[in-house]
Amino acid sequence: MITTNNLTKMYGDFTALNNFTLTIGQGAIYCLLGANGAGKTTTINLLLNFISPTSGTASINGLDVVKNPIKTKAFLTYIPENLMLYSSLTAVENLDYFSGIAGKKLTVSSLKGFLEEAGLQTDAFDKRIGAFSKGMRQKVGIAIALAKDTKVLLLDEPTSGLDPKASNEFGLLLQKLKEKGVATLMATHDLFRAKEVATHIGIMKDGTLRQQFVANDISLSKLEKEYLNTMDYKELVL
Amino acid sequence: MFSYNFKYELKLLFRSRWIQLLSLILLLLFGFSTFNGKQKVEKRKSVIAMAHDEVRENDTKMLKLLDSLQRGMEVSASPWTLPTRPMAVGNYYPRVAAMEPQPMAFVSTGQADLFTHFVKPTATANDFAMNFTEMTSPVQLLFGSFDLAFVIVYLLPLLIIAFSYNVLSAEKESGTLRLLAAQPISIPNWVLQKLGLRFFWMAVLVIVALTIVLLIMGIDILAEGKLYLVLLAMVLGYMLFWFVLAFLVNLWIGSSAKNAVAMLGLWVLFVLMVPSVLNQLGNTIYPMPSRTLMINEMRELKAEVTKKQDEILDNYLRDHPEYAINDTTQKRSFWHRYMASQHLIKRELEPVVNTYEEQLKKQQRLVGRLKWVSPALTMQESLNKLAGTSTSDYESFRAQVVTFAETWREHFMPFLYNNQEFSSQDYSNLPKFQLTQQSFSPAVAFWPLLLISLGLLSLGLLLSKKGHQKFNLISS
Known part of the structure; x- marks a missing residue:
C-alpha cells in the first residue's frame, strides 16, 4: 500500500x-x-x-x-524509464544479484522461473544484458519484482x-x-x-x-x- | 548483501578484464623493479668483495715483506712503505669497513645510491673528511631509483586510484545506481563492501605477483620469512590507506572525472608535496651551515697547526707521559709530530663539526616527527629501514667507521711513540671492523598506517550516517 x-x-x-x-x-x-x-x-x-x-x-x-x-x-520495486542493469552479467545473474542483495536467496531454476513469468525468452536467460533491448530489460525488472515478492x-x-x-x-x-x-x-x-x-x-x-x-x-x-x-x-x- | 557482492564483484572484474590487466601490470612492475634492486645489491656485494680481496692480497704481500725483513733479507720497496714501520701499516694496509647489504636490500635503494658502502680508514685519515658524501637533505635523498619501494610508494597508489576512483560514480553514470538505491541496502555500506572486496582482490594479486617475482628472481622468501611477512604487512597497510581515501572520495565527490582529479590531487599531496614541504621546512627552520666553509676552516686550522708542530708534540707527550717514559731514544720523526697535531685538530674542530651534525640531526628529527603527515613518506622510510638503506642505517655505519678509524689509529700509537717496529706476530692483533646492524621494528609502518586508515574510515562512516547523503540520484 x-x-x-x-x-x-x-x-x-x-x-x-x-x-x-x-x-x-x-x-x-x-x-x-x-x-x-x-x-x-x-x-x-x-x-x-x-x-x-x-x-x-x-x-x-x-x-x-x-x-x-x-x-x-x-x-518495493522500482523500474525507471530506462532500466539499467549490469551489462556484463547475464539476465539470470542480474536477477540473482538484485534479488540477493534485497535478501532473497533463490536457486537458478527459480530465478529462471521468474524470468519466464516476466515473459523473457528462454534463450535470453544466460545472455549478457548488454545486448538486451529496452523491453527485455523491463522484463528483467518485472522479474526482480516477482523474485522480491514485491x-x-x-x-x-x-x-x-x-x-x-x-x-x-x-x-x-x-x-x-x-x-x-x-x-x-x-x-x-x-x-x-x-x-x-x-x-x-x-x-x-x-x-x-x-x-x-x-x-x-x-x-x-x-x-x-x-x-x-x-x-x-x-x-x-x- | 556481502555474499552477493563477493560473488559478483569478482565476476564483474574478470569480465571487464581488470583482474587480468592488473595481474600483468603488477607482474611487470614488480619484476622489473626487483630485477633492478637485485642488480644493485649484486653490484654492491661484488664491490665490497673486491675491496676485501684487495686487502687480502695486500696483507699477503705485507706478511711476505715482514717475513723477509725479519730474516734480514733486502726488499725492493721504499723505506717509508715498509710494514715494519707502524705508520706504513696504518696507512698502506688499511682494513675494509664495509656495510654489507641486508637480506631485503633489493627492496629499496634508499640512500645506497648516495653513500659509499665501504671505507678503508687509514691511520692518518681525517674522521670528518672521510669519503661518505654529505647528507644535507634527508627527504630529497630519501627517494631513489626504479626499485620495489618506488613501485610500492609511487605507482601502487596510482593503480589503486585507477581501480577504485569510480566505484560509485560509475554506477551513477551507467544508471544502475538508481536501481541499487531502490534496494533495501545502505549505499555507504555497499560502497564500503565493494571497495573492501577490491582491496581484498588487489591484495591477493599483489601478494601472488610479488611472491612469484621473488621466487623467479631467486630470492629465498622462506629463509627471510619474517621480513617478507613484514614487507607484505606494510604494503597491505599502505594499500588500505589509499582504499580508505578512495572510499571517502567516492562518497563525497561525485562524478568519475571529479573523483579522478580528487584522487590524483591527494596522490600529489601525499606523495610529492608533503615530503617536499617537509624538506623545505627542515631547511628553513634548521638551515645547514656551509660544508665548504667547514672544510675551509679545517684547512686553515691544519695550516696553523703545522707551523707549531714541535710545540704541539711537547704538549701531547706531556698529556701522554707513558710514551715519553718508554721512549729511550727520544727519536722524533714527522709522524710523531703529525699524529700529535691530529689529536689537536680533532679537538679544535669538534665544535664546528658538531654544529653541522647537530643541525643535520635537528632537520632529520623534524622530518621524523612530521613524517606521519604523509603515509608515502612513512612507507618509503620504513621500506628503507627494512632494506637497511635508510639515512639512520648510513649514519650508524658512518659513526661505526669513525669509531673504527679512531681504534685503528690508536692501535699504532704505542708502536709509534715507543719507536717499536711492527712484526708479523702483531698482524693478528690488527683491529677488524664489525658492523652492528640497527634493529628494525616491523611495527614501524604497519600499525600507524592501519590506525590512520581505520581512523579515516570511521570518520567517513560517521559523517556518511550523519550527512543523510542522497548521492545526487535524481540528476542521473
Whole structure:
C-alpha cells in the first residue's frame, strides 16, 4: 500500500510537488499523467527517499519512507524509464544479484522461473544484458519484482520508447502483478496505456494533483479531453 | 548483501578484464623493479668483495715483506712503505669497513645510491673528511631509483586510484545506481563492501605477483620469512590507506572525472608535496651551515697547526707521559709530530663539526616527527629501514667507521711513540671492523598506517550516517 499525506517538495521558491495526498491500495494500479515537470517523477523520488520532502509524509505498507528508508525498500520495486542493469552479467545473474542483495536467496531454476513469468525468452536467460533491448530489460525488472515478492511497484514512464507489442506485453505483466495484490504507481505520458492498465488515473500539473478518475468510469476520448483541458491545451483542428 | 557482492564483484572484474590487466601490470612492475634492486645489491656485494680481496692480497704481500725483513733479507720497496714501520701499516694496509647489504636490500635503494658502502680508514685519515658524501637533505635523498619501494610508494597508489576512483560514480553514470538505491541496502555500506572486496582482490594479486617475482628472481622468501611477512604487512597497510581515501572520495565527490582529479590531487599531496614541504621546512627552520666553509676552516686550522708542530708534540707527550717514559731514544720523526697535531685538530674542530651534525640531526628529527603527515613518506622510510638503506642505517655505519678509524689509529700509537717496529706476530692483533646492524621494528609502518586508515574510515562512516547523503540520484 502506498500513502502520501500533504507531501510537498520545494526547491527554493519553486514548488515541485504541492500537498500531494494519495492512497493506493493492494491490487490497485494508479497512473499519474502530466506534462514534463508536473511532479510525477518527484513523487516517485520522494517515495524512494531519493530526495527528502519539504513537508508532509509518504509511507509504504504503513512505514514512513524517511524514517525507515531501508525497511520500506524491502517491499518495493522500482523500474525507471530506462532500466539499467549490469551489462556484463547475464539476465539470470542480474536477477540473482538484485534479488540477493534485497535478501532473497533463490536457486537458478527459480530465478529462471521468474524470468519466464516476466515473459523473457528462454534463450535470453544466460545472455549478457548488454545486448538486451529496452523491453527485455523491463522484463528483467518485472522479474526482480516477482523474485522480491514485491508489495509496491513504482514505475517511471516504463513504456516510453517501447514498441506497441512490447508496451502491450508490459501492460499484461502489470495485470499479473495486480492479481498478486501489488500496489502500483505508474508515472506516464501514455494515455492509452494508462486507460488500458490502470484502476485509477490522476492528472498532475505544476506539482498539484488536479483531477482523479476511476479508470473504468472514463472513456479514452474523455480522458484525453480532460487531460488537455487540465493542461490548457486547445484541440488541434485540421 | 556481502555474499552477493563477493560473488559478483569478482565476476564483474574478470569480465571487464581488470583482474587480468592488473595481474600483468603488477607482474611487470614488480619484476622489473626487483630485477633492478637485485642488480644493485649484486653490484654492491661484488664491490665490497673486491675491496676485501684487495686487502687480502695486500696483507699477503705485507706478511711476505715482514717475513723477509725479519730474516734480514733486502726488499725492493721504499723505506717509508715498509710494514715494519707502524705508520706504513696504518696507512698502506688499511682494513675494509664495509656495510654489507641486508637480506631485503633489493627492496629499496634508499640512500645506497648516495653513500659509499665501504671505507678503508687509514691511520692518518681525517674522521670528518672521510669519503661518505654529505647528507644535507634527508627527504630529497630519501627517494631513489626504479626499485620495489618506488613501485610500492609511487605507482601502487596510482593503480589503486585507477581501480577504485569510480566505484560509485560509475554506477551513477551507467544508471544502475538508481536501481541499487531502490534496494533495501545502505549505499555507504555497499560502497564500503565493494571497495573492501577490491582491496581484498588487489591484495591477493599483489601478494601472488610479488611472491612469484621473488621466487623467479631467486630470492629465498622462506629463509627471510619474517621480513617478507613484514614487507607484505606494510604494503597491505599502505594499500588500505589509499582504499580508505578512495572510499571517502567516492562518497563525497561525485562524478568519475571529479573523483579522478580528487584522487590524483591527494596522490600529489601525499606523495610529492608533503615530503617536499617537509624538506623545505627542515631547511628553513634548521638551515645547514656551509660544508665548504667547514672544510675551509679545517684547512686553515691544519695550516696553523703545522707551523707549531714541535710545540704541539711537547704538549701531547706531556698529556701522554707513558710514551715519553718508554721512549729511550727520544727519536722524533714527522709522524710523531703529525699524529700529535691530529689529536689537536680533532679537538679544535669538534665544535664546528658538531654544529653541522647537530643541525643535520635537528632537520632529520623534524622530518621524523612530521613524517606521519604523509603515509608515502612513512612507507618509503620504513621500506628503507627494512632494506637497511635508510639515512639512520648510513649514519650508524658512518659513526661505526669513525669509531673504527679512531681504534685503528690508536692501535699504532704505542708502536709509534715507543719507536717499536711492527712484526708479523702483531698482524693478528690488527683491529677488524664489525658492523652492528640497527634493529628494525616491523611495527614501524604497519600499525600507524592501519590506525590512520581505520581512523579515516570511521570518520567517513560517521559523517556518511550523519550527512543523510542522497548521492545526487535524481540528476542521473
